[in-house]
Amino acid sequence: MKRILMLAAAFGLAGAMAPAVLADPTSDLRQFRGFFQKKFPTVKFDEYASGLYALPGNEGYREQWKAYNEFSPYELGMANGKKQWDTPFQNGKTFAGCFQNGGKNIAQHYPYWDEAGQKVRTAEMDLTDCLKKNGETRSFTTADLDKDDDVNRKARVELAELTAYFYSLSKGKRISIDMSKPGAVKAYEDGKKYWWQRRGQLNFACANCHMDLAGKNMGGNQPLSAALGHTTAWPAQRLEWGRLETIHWRYKTCNSQVRAKPLKHGSETYNNLQLYETYLSSGLPLTAPDMRN
Amino acid sequence: MARQTRIRTRMQDGATEILVLVNHPMETGQRVNPQTKEKIPAHFIQKMTFMLNGKEVAVVDMGVAVSKDPLVGIRVKGAKAGAKVRITWSDNKGESGEAETTVS
Numbered sequence: 001m002k003r004i005l006m007l008a009a010a011f012g013l014a015g016a017m018a019p020a021v022l023a024d025p026t027s028d029l030r031q032f033r034g035f036f037q038k039k040f041p042t043v044k045f046d047e048y049a050s051g052l053y054a055l056p057g058n059e060g061y062r063e064q065w066k067a068y069n070e071f072s073p074y075e076l077g078m079a080n081g082k083k084q085w086d087t088p089f090q091n092g093k094t095f096a097g098c099f100q101n102g103g104k105n106i107a108q109h110y111p112y113w114d115e116a117g118q119k120v121r122t123a124e125m126d127l128t129d130c131l132k133k134n135g136e137t138r139s140f141t142t143a144d145l146d147k148d149d150d151v152n153r154k155a156r157v158e159l160a161e162l163t164a165y166f167y168s169l170s171k172g173k174r175i176s177i178d179m180s181k182p183g184a185v186k187a188y189e190d191g192k193k194y195w196w197q198r199r200g201q202l203n204f205a206c207a208n209c210h211m212d213l214a215g216k217n218m219g220g221n222q223p224l225s226a227a228l229g230h231t232t233a234w235p236a237q238r239l240e241w242g243r244l245e246t247i248h249w250r251y252k253t254c255n256s257q258v259r260a261k262p263l264k265h266g267s268e269t270y271n272n273l274q275l276y277e278t279y280l281s282s283g284l285p286l287t288a289p290d291m292r293n
Numbered sequence: 294m295a296r297q298t299r300i301r302t303r304m305q306d307g308a309t310e311i312l313v314l315v316n317h318p319m320e321t322g323q324r325v326n327p328q329t330k331e332k333i334p335a336h337f338i339q340k341m342t343f344m345l346n347g348k349e350v351a352v353v354d355m356g357v358a359v360s361k362d363p364l365v366g367i368r369v370k371g372a373k374a375g376a377k378v379r380i381t382w383s384d385n386k387g388e389s390g391e392a393e394t395t396v397s
Binding site for chain 2: 070071073075076079149150242
């Protein structure tokens, strides 16, 4: 017994030392890319930006996706987003004034670690704060984004459309997340924890579906995407929804699909998860908005 | 809210395809509002007319079976590049919309 305990202690020590090496996001990234390279050797790196449609065995879904993109319904939502973006505020300023470079070609750095506020900030947060700073209100600044009744859903879709337009201004730019600050790494670690933690009645972690089972179907009709390139398409339009939605709404519905209790829209954990996922998709071009199954 | 009507043409198998996308709820009148338990009144596009250079080439009689934000397309043979395409639609509540483009 004593020997076992000592063995355990030795392993514990090794285990305690190991994370110091593993905790490095750069090596995580290398390992993560290597995993998918080994799993799908025929898929080129850039192809992962197309999400599940890049994976072998999803050719049928890919055909559908291509047909959908030829004249896609998210153009309607995008036009709404553009209108919101272009309409000046009461004080004459616009959204473009709140962002560097007028909001163009900067979305590849989102979400980012805000050193002053000591938290992760998403595009949705910056857009909402831009309104607040200029004394403006929109439906989504007051609505409860967690509810799915007609009024609140409409507000959330408005936010998604605006965010989608913001991301579209950076289309094709390659994701690069700044991880130089220790706070960013800490948030990243928190997101990582959420990613690997099993939850819900089905007892799935994010990683179970989107790494181990990527390219397969859940329950027969929900194709599972590869985690690599997860965030490139969001805000996206899903066939099931027929409207643009935010990535946090997808996290919530994803949680429900494994029968777990969803977190709040815009909660810190979701922000951290988004940071983790986006960092692991570093180097992939942004394709948002796009259609997803 | 003003409805968007978007139009696009493309060559497909030697014919010109005209595609129209409208953001329209296409309510059937069968759905019930879960909060008030009242039926949501029917609201759907009834007629869509396609015109090529001012000449009617197709009329679509649509009903409640068509999905929300419908994408409607027809194929026309012999349309020349630069020909004017114009579509109009009207629904059961008297709303209407139109869009114009030229064959590319």
